[in-house]
Amino acid sequence: MTWILYIHILSACAWIGGSIVLFGLGVFIRDKATQEAVYGAIGPFYGYFETVWLLILITTGVVLADHYQLFGTMQTGTEIGKYFEWKMLLVALLALATMIHLYIAFATHKTTRTLIQTILSRGGSLAIFILNLAILWVAVNLRSAL
Numbered sequence: 001m002t003w004i005l006y007i008h009i010l011s012a013c014a015w016i017g018g019s020i021v022l023f024g025l026g027v028f029i030r031d032k033a034t035q036e037a038v039y040g041a042i043g044p045f046y047g048y049f050e051t052v053w054l055l056i057l058i059t060t061g062v063v064l065a066d067h068y069q070l071f072g073t074m075q076t077g078t079e080i081g082k083y084f085e086w087k088m089l090l091v092a093l094l095a096l097a098t099m100i101h102l103y104i105a106f107a108t109h110k111t112t113r114t115l116i117q118t119i120l121s122r123g124g125s126l127a128i129f130i131l132n133l134a135i136l137w138v139a140v141n142l143r144s145a146l
């Protein structure tokens, strides 16, 4: 299981690291034209790159959870069970926010967005950013409780 945990943590670094870099770029680049040029150029690569790491992260997570028989701890009221339930809930929300964000990103690439699309896309990025930090916190606590 050491290798699976290693790949799980490596993908968490790539997934969360990537989201922090993109968030930072959004804050750092204020000029609208430069922002559009940068996101237009790296957007599709970033989308595929992040999706691959998220899929590896979830797959290795399921293998680890199965190894530690964590699915059976849900609804038992134990400390491990509670951390695991939180992690599953947050990961489900993260997957949803990522799907919405990616759908809008690819559907509106290099076109003008409607107000709803802009709100959903920006709200999605912010949700992904916050959820990542929360999942990391729960992951460390879950690991300590194992």
Ligand code: HEM
Pocket (backbone or CB within 6 Å): 001, 005, 008, 009, 012, 016, 057, 058, 060, 061, 062, 063, 064, 065, 068, 070, 091, 094, 132, 135, 136, 139, 140, 141, 142, 143, 144, 146
């Ligand atoms: C965005 C998604 C995820 C992130 C960022 C993430 C992050 C992490 C990190 C950083 C650790 C190591 C914690 C430490 O060593 O202190 C970890 C461990 C673990 N994760 Fe995840 N994880 C994610 C998704 C999942 C999913 C979907 C599952 C299960 C279905 C899962 C199950 C586990 C388990 C069981 C461990 C403990 C493994 C061990 O101690 O050997 N993770 N996770």
